[in-house]
Amino acid sequence: MSKGRLEAFSDGVFAVIITIMVLDLKVPTGTTFAALKSVLPVFLSYVLSFVYVGIYWNNHHHLLHASDKVSGGILWANLHLLFWLSLAPFATAWLGENPHAAVPVALYGVVLLFAGIAYFILTKSLIHRHGMDSALAISIGRDRKGIVSVSVYAVAIPLAFVRPWIACTCYVLVAVMWLLPDPRIERNIDA
Amino acid sequence: MSKGRLEAFSDGVFAVIITIMVLDLKVPTGTTFAALKSVLPVFLSYVLSFVYVGIYWNNHHHLLHASDKVSGGILWANLHLLFWLSLAPFATAWLGENPHAAVPVALYGVVLLFAGIAYFILTKSLIHRHGMDSALAISIGRDRKGIVSVSVYAVAIPLAFVRPWIACTCYVLVAVMWLLPDPRIERNIDA
Amino acid sequence: MSKGRLEAFSDGVFAVIITIMVLDLKVPTGTTFAALKSVLPVFLSYVLSFVYVGIYWNNHHHLLHASDKVSGGILWANLHLLFWLSLAPFATAWLGENPHAAVPVALYGVVLLFAGIAYFILTKSLIHRHGMDSALAISIGRDRKGIVSVSVYAVAIPLAFVRPWIACTCYVLVAVMWLLPDPRIERNIDA
Amino acid sequence: MSKGRLEAFSDGVFAVIITIMVLDLKVPTGTTFAALKSVLPVFLSYVLSFVYVGIYWNNHHHLLHASDKVSGGILWANLHLLFWLSLAPFATAWLGENPHAAVPVALYGVVLLFAGIAYFILTKSLIHRHGMDSALAISIGRDRKGIVSVSVYAVAIPLAFVRPWIACTCYVLVAVMWLLPDPRIERNIDA
Numbered sequence: 001m002s003k004g005r006l007e008a009f010s011d012g013v014f015a016v017i018i019t020i021m022v023l024d025l026k027v028p029t030g031t032t033f034a035a036l037k038s039v040l041p042v043f044l045s046y047v048l049s050f051v052y053v054g055i056y057w058n059n060h061h062h063l064l065h066a067s068d069k070v071s072g073g074i075l076w077a078n079l080h081l082l083f084w085l086s087l088a089p090f091a092t093a094w095l096g097e098n099p100h101a102a103v104p105v106a107l108y109g110v111v112l113l114f115a116g117i118a119y120f121i122l123t124k125s126l127i128h129r130h131g132m133d134s135a136l137a138i139s140i141g142r143d144r145k146g147i148v149s150v151s152v153y154a155v156a157i158p159l160a161f162v163r164p165w166i167a168c169t170c171y172v173l174v175a176v177m178w179l180l181p182d183p184r185i186e187r188n189i190d191a
Numbered sequence: 192m193s194k195g196r197l198e199a200f201s202d203g204v205f206a207v208i209i210t211i212m213v214l215d216l217k218v219p220t221g222t223t224f225a226a227l228k229s230v231l232p233v234f235l236s237y238v239l240s241f242v243y244v245g246i247y248w249n250n251h252h253h254l255l256h257a258s259d260k261v262s263g264g265i266l267w268a269n270l271h272l273l274f275w276l277s278l279a280p281f282a283t284a285w286l287g288e289n290p291h292a293a294v295p296v297a298l299y300g301v302v303l304l305f306a307g308i309a310y311f312i313l314t315k316s317l318i319h320r321h322g323m324d325s326a327l328a329i330s331i332g333r334d335r336k337g338i339v340s341v342s343v344y345a346v347a348i349p350l351a352f353v354r355p356w357i358a359c360t361c362y363v364l365v366a367v368m369w370l371l372p373d374p375r376i377e378r379n380i381d382a
Numbered sequence: 383m384s385k386g387r388l389e390a391f392s393d394g395v396f397a398v399i400i401t402i403m404v405l406d407l408k409v410p411t412g413t414t415f416a417a418l419k420s421v422l423p424v425f426l427s428y429v430l431s432f433v434y435v436g437i438y439w440n441n442h443h444h445l446l447h448a449s450d451k452v453s454g455g456i457l458w459a460n461l462h463l464l465f466w467l468s469l470a471p472f473a474t475a476w477l478g479e480n481p482h483a484a485v486p487v488a489l490y491g492v493v494l495l496f497a498g499i500a501y502f503i504l505t506k507s508l509i510h511r512h513g514m515d516s517a518l519a520i521s522i523g524r525d526r527k528g529i530v531s532v533s534v535y536a537v538a539i540p541l542a543f544v545r546p547w548i549a550c551t552c553y554v555l556v557a558v559m560w561l562l563p564d565p566r567i568e569r570n571i572d573a
Numbered sequence: 574m575s576k577g578r579l580e581a582f583s584d585g586v587f588a589v590i591i592t593i594m595v596l597d598l599k600v601p602t603g604t605t606f607a608a609l610k611s612v613l614p615v616f617l618s619y620v621l622s623f624v625y626v627g628i629y630w631n632n633h634h635h636l637l638h639a640s641d642k643v644s645g646g647i648l649w650a651n652l653h654l655l656f657w658l659s660l661a662p663f664a665t666a667w668l669g670e671n672p673h674a675a676v677p678v679a680l681y682g683v684v685l686l687f688a689g690i691a692y693f694i695l696t697k698s699l700i701h702r703h704g705m706d707s708a709l710a711i712s713i714g715r716d717r718k719g720i721v722s723v724s725v726y727a728v729a730i731p732l733a734f735v736r737p738w739i740a741c742t743c744y745v746l747v748a749v750m751w752l753l754p755d756p757r758i759e760r761n762i763d764a
Contacts (some may be wrong), residue, residue, distance in 0.1 A: 005198055005252050007578055012206025012394070015585025018659065019593065020211065024218075025663045027597075031674035050659070054652040061578050061648070075252070076370070079245040086209065086241070090216045101222035179649070196389055196443050203397025203585070211401065215409075266443070267561070270436045277400065277432070281407045292413035387580055387634050394588025402592065406600075457634070458752070461627040468591065468623070472598045483604035 003070045006078060010060060013082045017089065018053045021046055024093035042096030045108075048175060049092040055178040056085060056115065066136045067126050077118070077125040084115035105167050106160035112171065113153040120146055149174045194261045197269060201251060204273045208280065209244045212237055215284035233287030236299075239366060240283040246369040247276060247306065257327045258317050268309070268316040275306035296358050297351035303362060304344040311337055340365045385452045388460060392442060395464045399471065400435045403428055406475035424478030427490075430557060431474040437560040438467060438497065448518045449508050459500070459507040466497035487549045488542035494553065495535040502528055531556045576643045579651060583633060586655045590662065591626045594619055597666035615669030618681075621748060622665040628751040629658060629688065639709045640699050650691070650698040657688035678740045679733035685744065686726040693719055722747045 025042055028035035060081075091104075091111040098104040120143070127137045156170035216233055219226035251272075282295075282302040289295040311334070318328045347361035407424055410417035442463075473486075473493040480486040502525070509519045538552035598615055601608035633654075664677075664684040671677040693716070700710045729743035 019589040398592035
């Protein structure tokens with residue numbers, strides 16, 4: 001079974017998710033700077049989600065580049081990841097309209113948490129398929145960034161009910177951490 | 192005629208269908224758990240449809256992987272399948288807003304029924320093109336799962352007018368049946 | 383310059399156009415058969431437009447399959463075609479809501495007319511690039527179907543102001559004409 | 574790291590952006606020519622943005638065709654470009670509804686300006702990766718058109734607060750400039 005269509009379908013879903021989120025940026029009523037400023041929270045949540053989907057696409061790209069075999073289980077592990085990411089437009093729109101409210105902020109973290117877990121499952125499925133001593137398994141290693149991310153989300157979600165802005169800050173910090181280049185798989189490929 | 196563009200176009204349509212369904216998950220008014228709970232029926236219908244489109248993408252992937260020839264008729268049989276699947280966002284949104292009403296529940300089944308029939312026609316077109324003794328024809332065999340699915344939908348649709356929840360249970364059970372790996376084509380490919 | 387990305391981008395645009403049209407199929411208010419029946423005109427216009435976009439994708443597939451060279455001008459001729467097709471969701475929604483009104487019916491014909499002309503220009507650009515004695519030029523020949531289509535649209539548009547249903551019938555008949563397989567390019571490829 | 578998925582993902586995003594903009598062309602209320610005329614400003618802003626996204630896709634196509642290496646930084650430079658282009662539907666819809674208002678006209682220019690800068694950064698990242706004496710670097714040269722475009726946007730944005738129509742004219746003129754074929758990279762490829 002080839003990985004070509006898995007990549008093509010995933011690219012399509014990533015492309016649609018990252019782009020339709022902008023449909024929640026509603027045209028403001030009025031034409032003043034104040035009117036424009038009213039969409040700022042939705043815009044900032046859009047930026048954050050755009051970066052997150054970009055991070056996932058980037059990691060997905062690296063992960064599948066280092067893979068050469070797929071299976072039925074991997075197709076479903078991939079769809080499972082795409083499912084959680086497909087909720088990004090919903091979670092982003094609700095967060096953008098209510099950036100100081102506990103439940104929307106927590107829900108955004110829940111979607112990130114489950115997407116993180118789904119990515120972890122996809123990674124494990126691919127390692128299982130390629131073997132523990134494969135180049136893929138070695139290059140992924142202990143996946144410290146993934147574990148840190150999921151842990152931060154798990155802490156941020158209850159914090160959203162105490163201080164929503166702390167949870168939001170956590171989400172931003174995790175995104176920043178991922179924006180720094182990940183040398184693990186790239187190093188392995190260059191070697 | 193190559194199958195590459197058929198797969199690429201189909202992947203694009205599958206990707207858009209599976210993703211735009213989330214646009215019917217409207218941001219709730221209010222920021223409470225109760226507000227979030229109000230979108231639960233729409234969310235559950237979204238999950239069910241996401242799984243169904245995922246199943247179709249998966250089966251489509253296997254079917255075309257095992258094929259190597261396409262024709263004008265197969266292009267239209269494929270578009271016919273995509274047509275019924277493209278109605279999923281509409282049927283899902285109506286079902287999600289009215290999960291206990293007979294007509295929306297029945298309509299969801301009608302869309303599933305026609306998608307199932309369209310998949311059957313696509314399969315027959317491909318077998319016709321490759322020959323009854325081709326690897327493709329042998330690997331598909333009698334297509335028991337497809338026949339069971341279409342039969343269950345045909346029974347569920349009238350049942351929706353008696354007890355909508357029984358019809359919904361039928362749709363869920365068929366999805367679960369398909370989530371179990373299908374050894375037919377994979378076995379043949381591995382051989 | 384390769385045709386691969388031209389096909390991939392076009393497939394993406396075709397896939398999005400054919401799928402987002404369904405977003406204009408609004409969920410009916412109420413759950414009765416009467417409520418469902420109220421979306422019937424929009425549904426029928428959706429079916430017609432789905433078939434038209436499918437026809438264009440099909441013809442585009444054949445046309446580019448028979449081509450092997452592209453140029454800057456061809457990229458723009460292709461974008462020009464995609465522009466008119468991208469108006470299909472708008473024209474379809476307006477027609478669906480007002481199937482008996484002159485202007486919406488005429489506008490639908492105008493979009494079809496310009497898409498037809500754009501396809502003609504794309505064909506000429508490709509023939510110009512490949513030469514008048516190329517396999518592509520010979521297989522396209524006089525393009526009778528294209529000329530008939532554009533002529534019928536040109537007649538149907540003014541007719542929409544007299545009897546809208548006659549114009550609609552013209553659009554349906556042209557679609558039916560295209561659904562019949564086109565032996566020109568396929569014959570050439572098989573030879 | 575291959576450029577194939579970068580192109581495929583970008584094509585998907587370009588395809589979705591260029592197509593979902595049409596969703597802001599709302600079906601007019603009424604079926605008269607006057608009703609249709611009321612959507613003309615939104616339609617014209619749609620045409621302009623369609624052409625701009627087409628120009629970016631075209632240039633992106635040429636740029637990556639002339640490239641053969643990508644890196645993590647290039648993936649992000651590309652996503653950065655796609656981010657600004659993804660704001661096109663929002664900026665287009667606001668401009669279309671308020672073509673004579675200063676802030677919407679200026680905002681449209683701001684999106685064009687940042688997209689232009691992002692394209693410049695992507696170009697520099699690719700040149701950095703391929704070397705100053707690579708065919709890519711030579712073919713891009715001083716990128717006069719890019720510098721002219723960004724300069725015009727920078728002048729047009731403040732002008733929007735004096736005479737919005739002058740800023741709009743600037744945007745149109747830059748688009749026309751790009752529609753003229755760019756001999757730089759094509760010449761190099763043909764050589």
